[in-house]
Amino acid sequence: MEALCREIAAARNMAADRAAEGRAAGNPSPAGKTGENRTEERDRKVSSVFLGGGTPSLLTPRQIDRVFDALYQSFSLTPDAEITMEANPGTLDEERLRAMKEAGVNRLSLGLQSTEDTLLRILGRIHTWRDFRESWDLVRKHGFDNVNIDLMFALPEQTREIWQNTLRTAAAMSPEHLSCYSLILEEGTPFAAQELRLPDEETEYEMYEDTSEILSAYGYRQYEISNYAREGRACRHNIGYWIRREYLGLGLGASSLWENERFSNTRDLKQYLEWDWEHDRYADTLREERIPLSREEAMAEFMILGLRMTEGVSCRAFLEEFGRTPESLYAEILEKYRKLGLLVCSKDRIALTRPGIHVSNRIMAEFL
Amino acid sequence: MTDQSKIRNFCIIAHIDHGKSTLADRIIEKTGLLTEREMQAQILDNMELERERGITIKSQACRIVYKAKSGEEYIFNLIDTPGHVDFNYEVSRSLAACDGAILVVDAAQGIEAQTLANVYMALDHDLDVVPVINKIDLPSAQPQRVINEIEDVIGLEAQDAPQISAKTGQNIEDVLEAVVARIPAPKGDPDAPLKALIFDSVYDSYKGVIVFMRIMDGVVKKGTPIRMMATGFTTEVVEVGYFGAGQFIPCDELSAGMVGYLTASIKNVRDTRVGDTVTDSSRPCREALPGYKKVNPMVYCGMYPADGARYGDLRDALEKLQLNDASLFYEPETSVALGFGFRCGFLGLLHLEIIQERLEREYNLDLVTTAPSVIYKVHKTNGEVIDLTNPTNLPDPSEIDYMEEPIVDAEIMVTTEFIGAIMDLCQERRGQYLGMEYMEETRALLKYKLPLNEIIYDFFDALKSRSRGYASLDYELSGYQRSELVKLDILVNKEEVDALSFIVHGDTAYERGRKMCEKLKDEIPRQLFEIPIQAAIGSKIIARETVKALRKDVLAKCYGGDITRKKKLLEKQKEGKKRMRQVGNVEIPQKAFMSVLKLDDK
Numbered sequence: 001m002e003a004l005c006r007e008i009a010a011a012r013n014m015a016a017d018r019a020a021e022g023r024a025a026g027n028p029s030p031a032g033k034t035g036e037n038r039t040e041e042r043d044r045k046v047s048s049v050f051l052g053g054g055t056p057s058l059l060t061p062r063q064i065d066r067v068f069d070a071l072y073q074s075f076s077l078t079p080d081a082e083i084t085m086e087a088n089p090g091t092l093d094e095e096r097l098r099a100m101k102e103a104g105v106n107r108l109s110l111g112l113q114s115t116e117d118t119l120l121r122i123l124g125r126i127h128t129w130r131d132f133r134e135s136w137d138l139v140r141k142h143g144f145d146n147v148n149i150d151l152m153f154a155l156p157e158q159t160r161e162i163w164q165n166t167l168r169t170a171a172a173m174s175p176e177h178l179s180c181y182s183l184i185l186e187e188g189t190p191f192a193a194q195e196l197r198l199p200d201e202e203t204e205y206e207m208y209e210d211t212s213e214i215l216s217a218y219g220y221r222q223y224e225i226s227n228y229a230r231e232g233r234a235c236r237h238n239i240g241y242w243i244r245r246e247y248l249g250l251g252l253g254a255s256s257l258w259e260n261e262r263f264s265n266t267r268d269l270k271q272y273l274e275w276d277w278e279h280d281r282y283a284d285t286l287r288e289e290r291i292p293l294s295r296e297e298a299m300a301e302f303m304i305l306g307l308r309m310t311e312g313v314s315c316r317a318f319l320e321e322f323g324r325t326p327e328s329l330y331a332e333i334l335e336k337y338r339k340l341g342l343l344v345c346s347k348d349r350i351a352l353t354r355p356g357i358h359v360s361n362r363i364m365a366e367f368l
Numbered sequence: 369m370t371d372q373s374k375i376r377n378f379c380i381i382a383h384i385d386h387g388k389s390t391l392a393d394r395i396i397e398k399t400g401l402l403t404e405r406e407m408q409a410q411i412l413d414n415m416e417l418e419r420e421r422g423i424t425i426k427s428q429a430c431r432i433v434y435k436a437k438s439g440e441e442y443i444f445n446l447i448d449t450p451g452h453v454d455f456n457y458e459v460s461r462s463l464a465a466c467d468g469a470i471l472v473v474d475a476a477q478g479i480e481a482q483t484l485a486n487v488y489m490a491l492d493h494d495l496d497v498v499p500v501i502n503k504i505d506l507p508s509a510q511p512q513r514v515i516n517e518i519e520d521v522i523g524l525e526a527q528d529a530p531q532i533s534a535k536t537g538q539n540i541e542d543v544l545e546a547v548v549a550r551i552p553a554p555k556g557d558p559d560a561p562l563k564a565l566i567f568d569s570v571y572d573s574y575k576g577v578i579v580f581m582r583i584m585d586g587v588v589k590k591g592t593p594i595r596m597m598a599t600g601f602t603t604e605v606v607e608v609g610y611f612g613a614g615q616f617i618p619c620d621e622l623s624a625g626m627v628g629y630l631t632a633s634i635k636n637v638r639d640t641r642v643g644d645t646v647t648d649s650s651r652p653c654r655e656a657l658p659g660y661k662k663v664n665p666m667v668y669c670g671m672y673p674a675d676g677a678r679y680g681d682l683r684d685a686l687e688k689l690q691l692n693d694a695s696l697f698y699e700p701e702t703s704v705a706l707g708f709g710f711r712c713g714f715l716g717l718l719h720l721e722i723i724q725e726r727l728e729r730e731y732n733l734d735l736v737t738t739a740p741s742v743i744y745k746v747h748k749t750n751g752e753v754i755d756l757t758n759p760t761n762l763p764d765p766s767e768i769d770y771m772e773e774p775i776v777d778a779e780i781m782v783t784t785e786f787i788g789a790i791m792d793l794c795q796e797r798r799g800q801y802l803g804m805e806y807m808e809e810t811r812a813l814l815k816y817k818l819p820l821n822e823i824i825y826d827f828f829d830a831l832k833s834r835s836r837g838y839a840s841l842d843y844e845l846s847g848y849q850r851s852e853l854v855k856l857d858i859l860v861n862k863e864e865v866d867a868l869s870f871i872v873h874g875d876t877a878y879e880r881g882r883k884m885c886e887k888l889k890d891e892i893p894r895q896l897f898e899i900p901i902q903a904a905i906g907s908k909i910i911a912r913e914t915v916k917a918l919r920k921d922v923l924a925k926c927y928g929g930d931i932t933r934k935k936k937l938l939e940k941q942k943e944g945k946k947r948m949r950q951v952g953n954v955e956i957p958q959k960a961f962m963s964v965l966k967l968d969d970k
Contacts (some may be wrong), residue, residue, distance in 0.1 A: 053929070181924040181925055182922070182924045184923070184924055184925075201919050201920055202919065204920055205919045205920050208920070208922075225922060225923075225924065225926075226924050226925065238927060241926070241927055241928050241931070242926075247928055249928060249929065253929075254929070255928050255929040255931070255932070256928075257928070257931075262931065262932050264929065264932075289932070291932060301931070301935070304935070304938070305926070305931070308926060340896055340897065342896065357922065358919060358920050358921070358922060359896055359918055359919075359920070359921045359922070360921070360922050360923075361921040361922060361923060361937075361938060361941060362896060362918070362921055362941070364938055365938040365939070365941045365942040365945070366942070368935070368938055368939050368942050
């Protein structure tokens with residue numbers, strides 16, 4: 001906890017020093033961003049906070065208090081800042097929810113995954129459907145009115161009917177936001193080593209189609225490959241990732257995009273705790289896998305990440321950022337996939353079509 | 369000057385795997401030129417590839433000193449020969465440099481098709497053949513049976529043949545004594561004008577071409593002005609020497625009967641053609657040695673760099689390989705599907721595979737190879753005859769009067785229990801049965817006329833698998849025969865892929881086309897759209913398969929911590945794509961172009 005609070009202070013140093021430099025020099029920051037005003041604005045104000053990874057809802061009310069205290073001391077937030085905290089059903093209680101509320105948390109993300117206890121067991125989750133219901137009631141009772149529920153499909157033993165039921169059950173509870181992920185077995189995980197009866201590719205395809213169809217009937221609009229929201233409730237923090245806004249990841253293993261460089265913190269707890277903060281103003285010794293991005297890489301990222309969203313890439317934003325239009329840079333790729341009916345290009349937008357989303361990796365890889 | 373009566377020039381001939389290289393190593397070891405520590409496992413096969421395949425590709429030579437039981441010292445020049453049918457030509461040129469040959473026969477396997485072919489070749493060169501029975505340490509060895517077989521089938525006296533194990537070194541002395549006693553000494557005239565036979569050459573970046581030769585008459589030393597009698601190239605000798613084990617050892621002079629090398633700052637291997645005669649230009653010999661027939665490649669295929677930018681590297685590599693391998697042919701060609709590459713000619717499929725592997729290993733090239741083809745003779749209606757090595761160049765059918773294909777005389781040695789299976793195979797491959805001879809009760813020699821294009825694909829593999837490894841094959845080109853041939857085209861997504869076209873007999877076209885489509889369906893990964901794969905003769909589609917469209921390829925989650933990892937994933941995908949060939953809109957993996965090679969599913 002102490003180390004985290006110190007890292008928050010180091011992050012403040014980075015942001016504050018850059019802002020000061022920018023003001024003194026009167027020109028864009030070292031990263032070469034255009035739009036000085038925007039940069040300064042961004043340096044001063046934080047527009048979203050996301051407390052996730054692991055199970056942050058296990059924090060005691062006192063710990064929650066401390067983290068947010070440190071945060072508010074170091075950064076000023078925009079008045080409408082979105083402050084999300086992840087929570088696992090079964091770890092929530094009244095005291096914690098109260099502490100979250102008091103700390104300023106205004107959005108919750110609950111990892112339900114499935115409404116079927118058998119599937120939850122296969123996934124190794126500690127909660128049951130009943131646990132979730134109880135957590136849900138508490139969340140609403142404490143006035144959280146912007147809540148996401150995570151669901152998973154293409155699970156072992158899961159049929160299309162089961163998935164459709166799960167969707168309807170979850171949507172009927174009327175959360176403001178739903179994230180629906182298909183299960184991807186990562187090589188080397190114990191899950192991948194097991195022999196599991198996974199739905200075939202065709203079923204997975206249908207399940208994905210079911211998702212947007214059913215959720216749209218319940219008033220949710222798909223705004224990203226795996227994300228669905230009620231009007232005005234799209235997650236602003238996550239959209240930040242997809243339009244390549246800068247972010248600072250704090251804590252063990254957390255990732256950042258800062259001054260056109262991607263890096264992540266050490267995953268070594270001992271190293272993290274023994275960090276020599278007094279002689280390391282920007283927490284540089286915690287950073288690993290520093291990857292400075294070339295202009296080409298930054299542009300490719302802009303396209304790849306932007307295409308994840310249903311509204312796609314904004315050509316104007318691209319032009320402002322890089323001084324060129326995507327059409328001039330990627331004419332051949334855009335034409336090829338437009339012809340195949342997988343991309344649509346309108347005045348200001350380049351977006352995947354519905355068939356395009358299904359094979360999005362193939363298209364995205366082209367921009368690299 | 370070395371006394372010719374103390375020189376023995378000989379080679380070892382054997383069927384593949386009968387232990388030729390191992391025996392060569394033992395002989396070198398026993399003659400004591402090398403300590404055991406210096407011995408590599410197999411000295412003569414100094415190319416890595418040869419070691420792995422257990423075959424000798426390049427003929428090489430080695431000079432050793434043997435102190436016989438009589439107390440006399442003898443100089444042995446051991447000239448290595450390749451053991452595979454593809455390299456008959458190289459065997460022949462090695463034999464011409466020798467006065468005798470050791471015939472190694474496996475005590476368990478007995479005589480094989482290749483044994484016979486090699487013995488006949490040695491006898492053609494008037495060599496004295498000394499049989500040796502090898503592998504007597506094997507539990508299944510039957511030396512007496514093999515001795516009888518040698519006497520009955522070849523007609524060589526073999527009762528006194530050394531019975532050895534090259535592997536354990538048992539009775540190797542007997543072989544050395546037999547060399548002294550039974551192989552004749554050379555009988556050249558050292559005072560006559562220089563006459564030397566070039567039997568090989570290698571290129572060295574410091575010394576230029578190093579010419580391997582057998583001195584028939586006369587003497588050659590540093591400063592001798594020489595002329596190559598066939599090419600007319602003249603120069604002056606810089607260095608002469610003999611072959612140590614794996615190295616060149618300079619000496620003062622080489623005289624009649626000796627085997628050695630010369631260097632003369634020769635830059636171009638083409639000036640020193642193998643089989644040519646070297647003479648003294650100030651005192652030339654009257655006539656050249658008969659030399660060798662120039663061999664012509666029998667099998668052709670296209671070779672393309674996987675990365676088009678390495679076309680120049682491939683050209684340089686082929687040029688270098690050709691220096692040591694006169695039988696390799698290449699010329700530039702272009703393919704719509706594969707870009708710039710070369711049409712290469714080989715002695716046979718093994719030769720092709722070896723060149724391909726050497727290009728990949730020694731020159732670090734990633735290659736795409738098209739289906740091999742033989743040379744067809746296309747008789748056009750206007751009377752013109754063309755030699756067709758690339759199916760793509762087949763003229764329009766309306767311009768073709770008829771076509772001919774090369775036919776070989778094949779001899780297949782097989783144990784009687786597999787005669788039926790092998791006859792079936794030959795039948796399937798359009799073989800014409802010529803006859804059968806029993807070697808002994810349990811083994812027979814089958815004789816067939818077979819179209820060469822039926823045996824270049826996978827005939828060896830099929831032969832081995834249908835005889836559980838017991839059949840062996842030897843063949844030679846017998847001529848051309850008129851045949852109903854058609855060009856089979858492969859269309860991927862309705863576009864003809866030139867590199868996949870091949871020529872087949874009309875009767876097997878349907879079957880081949882169907883198998884080809886099935887194979888390609890497995891080789892071509894699913895893409896964003898459905899891909900029809902069709903086989904066609906002219907405009908007639910004879911087979912079709914479909915590669916279904918890819919349905920799903922999505923990353924579900926991509927938040928702040930995932931981005932770097934997901935990018936790597938996409939990059940990997942893109943890398944894989946780079947290794948494929950773009951034909952129209954379709955990406956075809958490199959190995960698909962070779963799939964025609966493996967269509968036999970039995």
